[in-house]
Amino acid sequence: MIALQWPWALLALPLPLAARWLPAAREEWRGGLRVPFCRELLGLAAGKGSRRRTLSDGALKWSIWILLVAALARPLWVDPRQPPLASGRDLILLLDVSGSMRQMDFATEEGRLSRFDLVRQSALRFLEGRPSDRVGLILFGAKSYLRAPPTWDHRALRELIQEARIALAGESTAIGDAVGLGIRYLLELSARSRVLVLFTDGANNEGVIAPRQAARLAARKGIRIYTIGIGRPEGPAPNPWGVWSAGGAERFERQVLEEMARVSGGRFFHALDAAGLAAALRTIDELEPVPDPKVTLRLGRPLHPWLVAAALLASGWLRWRRR
Secondary structure, three states: OEEEOOHHHHHHOOHHHHHOOOHHHHHHHHOOOOOOOHHHHHHHHHHHHHHHHHHHHHHHHHHHHHHHHHHHOOEEEEOOOOOOOOOOEEEEEEEEOOHHHHOOOEEEOOEEEOHHHHHHHHHHHHHHOOOOOEEEEEEEOOOEEEEEEEEOOHHHHHHHHHHOOOOOOOOOOOHHHHHHHHHHHHHOOOOOEEEEEEEEOOOOOOOOOOHHHHHHHHHHOOEEEEEEEEOOOOOOOOOHHHOOOOOOHHHHHHHHHHHHHHHHOOEEEEEOOHHHHHHHHHHHHHHOOOOOOOOOOOOEEEOHHHHHHHHHHHHHHHHHHHO
């Protein structure tokens, strides 16, 4: 479809007609000799061919004027397809699927949920609010697996999140390896901003890379890490030595997650309940804003150069005819 950037410019179309009623034009008209049969005399002197030529020249002049005014209105050919409004951000969700995520310590209106079920629901809602981000998914337990690199295909990503299961990657928790894997794939793509969002309830008890080491690497590469600790301190999970919020591990692992966020320029959150997790994700949305969904982006191709070129050709043709 065609859209005009400056539609008010079309108000200039009747200006040639208005120019005939200017005071200077009236004085020139009054100073002439009025002859009732002037047109007949001019027609006899010039002949029918000349009269047709005069009419043709007049139409050509009007065409040139209309083309110039239309070019001034800056028409655009707008592609009806609407591309996604990109934020320039790549974001990877790191979901803990270790055995400790089986703990049923979250109460909702639907009943009691395991830590992982609540994280999965929250991740899906979080994904819906970020259509302008390329989002990826890493599941980790004893091992880390890339389920999807940063992609625009959020529908496929939602299916992958829904298909995830506890202990899919082992019973223990390798936080550092998961962050390292996320850094690797974020660096493979060019993006203005890179973010990792880590959901975990466990202590780093597996893997090669220490969490603090991975966070320092992320900071050097300009990647921010938002860490979210899941679970209640008084409710140890079936795998006690893998739960950062249980017993003596709570203080130590909380400090690790806080330091990971601080070093990389992110932020740490402790989600004690469903409302706390929702509030944490809302805060991340505020810290990592996305474009307003009400703003639309359309690709347009300017048409005014073609109109100007057509006016120049018509003007050259008119000048050649007069010679």
